[in-house]
Amino acid sequence: MKPNSDYRRTYPISWEQLHRDSRALAWRLLDLHYFKGLIAITRGGLVPAAVIARELDIHLVETICISSYDWQDKKGEAEILKGVDGDGEGWLLIDDLVDTGRTAKLVKEMVPKAHFATIYAKPAGRPLVDTFVTEVSQDTWILFPWDAESTFVQPMAGQGR
Numbered sequence: 001m002k003p004n005s006d007y008r009r010t011y012p013i014s015w016e017q018l019h020r021d022s023r024a025l026a027w028r029l030l031d032l033h034y035f036k037g038l039i040a041i042t043r044g045g046l047v048p049a050a051v052i053a054r055e056l057d058i059h060l061v062e063t064i065c066i067s068s069y070d071w072q073d074k075k076g077e078a079e080i081l082k083g084v085d086g087d088g089e090g091w092l093l094i095d096d097l098v099d100t101g102r103t104a105k106l107v108k109e110m111v112p113k114a115h116f117a118t119i120y121a122k123p124a125g126r127p128l129v130d131t132f133v134t135e136v137s138q139d140t141w142i143l144f145p146w147d148a149e150s151t152f153v154q155p156m157a158g159q160g161r
């Protein structure tokens with residue numbers, strides 16, 4: 001996904017921080033339940049899912065694959081490319097982020113009994129998540145390390161306000 005004008009702030013996440021935050025989520029999940037397997041929501045859930053599966057010693061990993069038609073403003077339709085069998089009972093459902101809650105609503109209809117966990121949660125989607133680590137304001141763009149590269153930036157004094 002790409003930022004649009006709805007976002008007023010950017011919150012860049014490094015690989016190291018993402019690893020640390022994924023481990024923090026694993027700590028919260030550790031004593032919660034026994035999970036027979038993990039379902040990653042593609043694509044953003046794939047990286048945290050790998051870290052959490054490792055920490056919780058989960059080897060059975062599934063995916064729910066969702067593609068947004070209009071990923072730039074998040075107002076377009078989402079297409080479910082692949083689901084899973086069953087109602088999610090005993091499964092851990094992982095995504096990187098819940099933002100508007102649109103993806104969360106879709107997946108919870110598919111696997112209502114799964115335990116839904118994300119690393120980051122914004123207020124609009126937060127009620128749909130069972131466990132998360134960090135709340136971020138709705139107008140903040142979370143810049144994930146796989147969407148970024150290091151580049152030159154102007155000094156703050158030269159950027160204008």
Ligand SMILES: O=P(O)(O)OC[C@H]1O[C@H](OP(=O)(O)OP(=O)(O)O)[C@H](O)[C@@H]1O
Binds near residue numbers: 001074096097104
């Ligand atoms: O709560 P929502 O408003 O639905 O936003 C959250 C979703 O947005 C991101 O996926 P994205 O649509 O960018 O697809 P991708 O992970 O395949 O890049 C993220 O990984 C979540 O799945």
